[in-house]
Amino acid sequence: MGNKFCKKCGACCKHIIIDKERKIICWDAELPLTEEFEAMLFPADEENNIYACRFLVNNLCTNPNRPEVCINYPSFPFVQLPENCGYEGYIFVQKEKLKHKIRKLKEEILHYTVLSETTNDKRERQQYQKIINTHVRYIDKYKNYGSDNW
Ligand code: SF4
Ligand code: SF4
Numbered sequence: 001m002g003n004k005f006c007k008k009c010g011a012c013c014k015h016i017i018i019d020k021e022r023k024i025i026c027w028d029a030e031l032p033l034t035e036e037f038e039a040m041l042f043p044a045d046e047e048n049n050i051y052a053c054r055f056l057v058n059n060l061c062t063n064p065n066r067p068e069v070c071i072n073y074p075s076f077p078f079v080q081l082p083e084n085c086g087y088e089g090y091i092f093v094q095k096e097k098l099k100h101k102i103r104k105l106k107e108e109i110l111h112y113t114v115l116s117e118t119t120n121d122k123r124e125r126q127q128y129q130k131i132i133n134t135h136v137r138y139i140d141k142y143k144n145y146g147s148d149n150w
Contacts, residue, residue: 005090010059011082012073014044014052028069029076037067078145099150102142105135106150 017026018041023033040063041051055063061070073079074087077095081087109132116128139147 005086007084007086008059009082009084009086010056011085013056013061015082016041016051016053017049018051019049025069026080028073028079031069034067037069040067078142098142102139102147102150105139109135 012027018024018033018038019026020033025031025033025037040053040055042054044050044052053061053063055061055066063070074081074085074091077091077098079091081091112128112132116125116132119125119128141147
């Protein structure tokens with residue numbers, strides 16, 4: 001549950017999707033399901049793997065030791081926010097910033113590709129390739145969200 005733009009509706013803490021087989025929380029980004037986090041939950045709609053947090057009282061968090069994932073929520077640009085969440089605008093901006101960053105990385109990849117193709121220095125070429133590989137790995141992290149087309 002966030003703070004800055006939070007409307008204190010409590011919806012995010014009543015709709016936490018858990019993939020028990022993969023031990024994953026599909027809540028903000030997909031994150032590992034820790035024992036600490038699992039212990040806070042009770043089934044809200046078990047058939048659909050939806051859980052709620054027992055620390056939510058009157059739509060407010062009463063956990064004095066909120067796990068990091070709660071403190072940071074929502075942080076992932078492709079988080080599935082509950083309807084009318086106060087963070088909609090903020091997350092939209094984060095998404096646009098990420099797309100902008102990835103477009104810049106693609107430009108840099110082109111730049112380093114040209115440099116790599118025009119130098120005769122093997123070490124330089126390897127350095128350029130290293131940068132390109134790091135950029136490609138970063139872009140690929142968002143492949144499932146369409147980063148190939150940004
Ligand atoms: S769904 Fe959004 S507005 Fe509602 S409690 Fe969670 S972070 Fe706050
Ligand atoms: S600990 Fe608090 S913020 Fe985290 S899921 Fe539970 S009620 Fe929400």
